[in-house]
Amino acid sequence: MRIQRILATTAALTCLAALSACKGGGQAAPPGEPAPSGSSASSASSGAAGDAATEGPLVRAQQYLREWAGCENLSSKADDPRMPRGDFPKAGQWSVTEIGVCSTTAEKSDIVIAVPKDTKAFQEGYKQYVMDRLKGGDAGYGHESRVLIGKGFVAFPTTATTAMKLVRSDLRVLVCNPGGQVPEGYKREKPLVEGCGLTDFVSAEDGSGSPNFETPQNPSGEEKLGQPKNGSLGLPRAGSxxxxxxxxxxxxxxxxxxxxxxxxxxxxxxxxxxxxxxxxxxxxxxxxxxxxxxxxxxxxxxxxxxxxxxxxxxxxxxxxxxxxxxxxxxxxxxxxxxxxxxxxxxxxxxxxxxxxxxxxxxxxxxxxxxxxxxxxxxxxxxxxxxxxxxxxxxxxxxxxx
Incomplete structure (x- = not known):
């Protein structure tokens, strides 16, 4: 079960903080929120050739991501159609020095990779961005964060399915919306900035994220054929x-x-x-x-x-x-x-x-x-x-x- 909430009217959202794919009506899906089906991963095979680099922080990040979700056709070219087109991440912003993008195989989705020189500065920048969105009336922004903090890099998967694979590693979701909740059974770790949290819980409104086991699943009491109103219809027993x-x-x-x-x-x-x-x-x-x-x-x-x-x-x-x-x-x-x-x-x-x-x-x-x-x-x-x-x-x- 997912954590229920009321999101601000999506029609008012712009293409801020966009990854490569756009939502219906021409709006782009921002990092930290899921991209629609049919994202631009397929464009990797039709136009964006990976860079020839064989070492460096982007390549090291790619090698790490490959172990958990796949990360193919790595590119750092600005004209790669999979590159984010919105507010972040950008080189020179929040101490980010490099931006790359790769594609998964199973989900046919993309993962944007940002390499910050100072991880704390990045987290402070993201927190401020979330606060600004909240002040602007977007009360639900950041609940479905896809900002995954790693050692020396930050990953932005476009789907909850990919994010769930990645959080099985040491990557953790950075959540800075004060209303964000982490259900029992998931990790709660401290980031480098106050007022945010790191977790392996992936929230998704469509139910594709991590299951929320805090919501009781016992029968509601409505009458159904074959169900007792109270007690049990009978269970077997044995003395030995x-x-x-x-x-x-x-x-x-x-x-x-x-x-x-x-x-x-x-x-x-x-x-x-x-x-x-x-x-x-x-x-x-x-x-x-x-x-x-x-x-x-x-x-x-x-x-x-x-x-x-x-x-x-x-x-x-x-x-x-x-x-x-x-x-x-x-x-x-x-x-x-x-x-x-x-x-x-x-x-x-x-x-x-x-x-x-x-x-x-x-x-x-x-x-x-x-x-x-x-x-x-x-x-x-x-x-x-x-x-x-x-x-x-x-x-x-x-x-x-």
Whole structure:
């Protein structure tokens, strides 16, 4: 979920602080705000040839950016159509000595690079620019900042998707709008100027930025087919790992391949990763077993984990944090990571959609902490024991038939 706010009327905006692409009506998208689709990255292949420089601060910045989002066809030519055309960044402004631009590959977007001689002077200049925009009536300016501070350079990605990739590095978003908020779970670091902040939270009004996990996602209470007004429609329970193994039956590879040996239970593979990491007791789990083949003629396969749970709230709280950490990179869960399906006092971790289908028939429900998630009528959607998550049998990628 994104942080909601009221932006000033966009029709009044000029092409100040513009990057290469323009919004509808001929207005340019300024650095610090997302560019529209179909930006000028494609122009790189049709006209702007990269400079032949092989060293220097721009090249070093390019090498760094390549590790995280790609940065191809680097150019410092003033006539490169990808160069910014607005108020900033400009050479000679805010101690900036060089300006360059490169293009990503996956997003087909651009990244402008500014090299300031004095990083503090740059941050002071940007802060003053934001203050001037606020005084001019543009109350929302800077909320969706695309000004990313690095070591020796500043990057201006044109899309939130690229910005999210870059903040996985040491680059941080410079936010100088006093109303800018950083949700829990994201970094809050001090810049070189008072009144601003550095963060790895990327805000975007269209929802393409970093997820905001502070907004609870529990059901709103509206009546939906298949949803209880209060409590639960019922969840399975078991008194022991042995009972749980019998309960899941043939939904998992438990009848033939089953172990409670701690060394076997700790096994995971690149294709099968559990939800619970480390000491299971710290997750509120009292007993754990492994179903599947941990080794043999081929590498580990068909792995799933069974859990008896002494503290379900603790398990869901830890699982929520793990899910958020996974989502934070690109807004998606790892395909090889298991989902946590819970009962009253038991849980199952599996990344097999077919196994989960069988478990849903046994009334297990999946702990889903995705921002904005909702389930269609006919699917179960119940409150979890932690804010910001729901229990459901609906998976958008694998709907029940």
């Amino acid at each position: 790992i042995a009972e749980l193994r019998k309960l899941v039956g043939n939904s998992l590879d438990c009848p033939k391949n089953f172990s409670t040996d701690p060394e076997a239970v700790a096994i995971e593979s690149i294709d099968y990763q559990p939800v619970i990491k480390g000491n299971a007791l710290e997750w509120g789990v009292t007993g754990r077993a492994l179903c599947g083949q941990p080794a043999g003629e081929r590498r580990a396969h068909d792995l799933s984990w069974l859990d008896t749970v002494g503290d379900m709230k603790k398990l869901q709280t830890k699982a929520k944090a793990a899910q958020q950490a996974d989502l934070k990179d690109d807004g998606k869960l790892k395909a090889t990571g298991s989902l946590l399906l819970v009962g009253e006092n038991i849980a199952v971790e599996t990344n097999s959609p077919s196994s989960r289908f069988g478990l849903y028939q046994l009334q297990f429900l999946y702990l889903n902490c995705m921002p904005g998630f909702s389930a269609p009528s006919g699917y179960r959607l119940e409150k979890s024991q932690v804010e910001g998550c729901v229990l459901t049998n609906y998976e958008p990628d694998h709907p029940l038939d």
